[in-house]
Amino acid sequence: MESEELRNAGLKVTTPRLKILTLLEKASERHMTAETIYRLLAEGGEVIGLATVYRALAQFEAAGLITRHHFDSGQTVYELERGPHHDHIVCIRCGRVEEFYDKMIEERQREIAASLGFTLSDHALTLYGECNSPDCLAGKG
Amino acid sequence: MESEELRNAGLKVTTPRLKILTLLEKASERHMTAETIYRLLAEGGEVIGLATVYRALAQFEAAGLITRHHFDSGQTVYELERGPHHDHIVCIRCGRVEEFYDKMIEERQREIAASLGFTLSDHALTLYGECNSPDCLAGKG
DNA sequence: CTTGCTTTTGATAATCATTCTCATCTATAT
DNA sequence: ATATAGATGAGAATGATTATCAAAAGCAAG
Ligand SMILES: [Zn+2]
Ligand SMILES: [Zn+2]
Ligand SMILES: [Zn+2]
Ligand SMILES: [Zn+2]
Secondary structure, three states, rough: OHHHHHHHOOOOOOOOHHHHHHHHHHHOOOOOOHHHHHHHHHHOOOOOOOHHHHHHHHHHOOOEEEEEEEOOOOEEEEEEEOOOOOOEEOOOOOOOOOEEEEEEHHHHHHHHHHOOEEEEEEEEEEEEOOOHHHHHHHHHO | OHHHHHHOOOOOOHHHHHHHHHHHHHHOOEEEEEHHHHHHHHHHHOOOHHHHHHHHHHHHOOOOOEEEEEOOOOEEEEOOOOOOOEEEEEEEOOOOEEEEOOOHHHHHHHHHHHHOOOOEEEEEEEOOOOOOHHHHHHOOO
16 A cells, blocks of 8 residues: 555655655556646645645655656656656657667667766666657647 | 858847857867856856847757757756767766767667657657766765 | 848846745654 | 654745846848
């Protein structure tokens, strides 16, 4: 249960934290901004201060429960840390986010870093393009 | 000369624009924030309004003269568009930025996008790690 | 080289996302 | 149930970026 996850992370079990963590686990979209999380909670009748949302997200990240991304929109996007590492492809028309993992790219990155004298600790790879989802294509002029 | 570049970009030739473009071409560091550009100019005796710096950078980008990046620091970094495409590796200790190009990774990206039904138009790849430059290592605790 | 029209500049206000402050409230251990 | 460290929420503060607008500068014509 979510209470366990919070306790394991060394965080007190509070209503706001439970609501936010639950939303991150249940929401249909896995990649959300703090504003979106705040709004979705409010729409669901759970009014939690925006500052509290930001605080909880920072704590969850420190505890390794979630990760943050900076897509080109500029705004920070959060997602639940679940399953193995992956990178992202974002539709520049409708904003849809898909995930992928490519062993070859991951390996090349390590080789490149080593060849440049860096000890690799992290990376951010995001592809941008237009997707072929029916909803997205429908919006075409 | 820089005047030509501005005219070709459809921009009037003005002193602030010339100074900014010249700095982008001459500075030892190719990747700079708007603030850094503003400060370097001011230190060189060329006081140009910060708003003008931001405006010029936006116009240069629209004209394809420069590109912008969002490294994990959050702040926007600008660099002169010169030579072929490349990606970046950033030292998380000293901030040094190196550039690299990997044909294999570029190709894989296109394949991945296609396999997910996306028409790839752009991408952002940044590696993070600790570099082995003497200056950087010296700062170690 | 002046005139006149258009664009640009710079100071500053406004905006946006995010963080901080602090008085009040709450989770947990006794 | 009580005490106490920690959490919350409202709103102020911050930092980066953009918008406003009067004054200044670029540019084409005469
Ligand atoms: Zn789409
Ligand atoms: Zn993801
Ligand atoms: Zn570069
Ligand atoms: Zn370094």
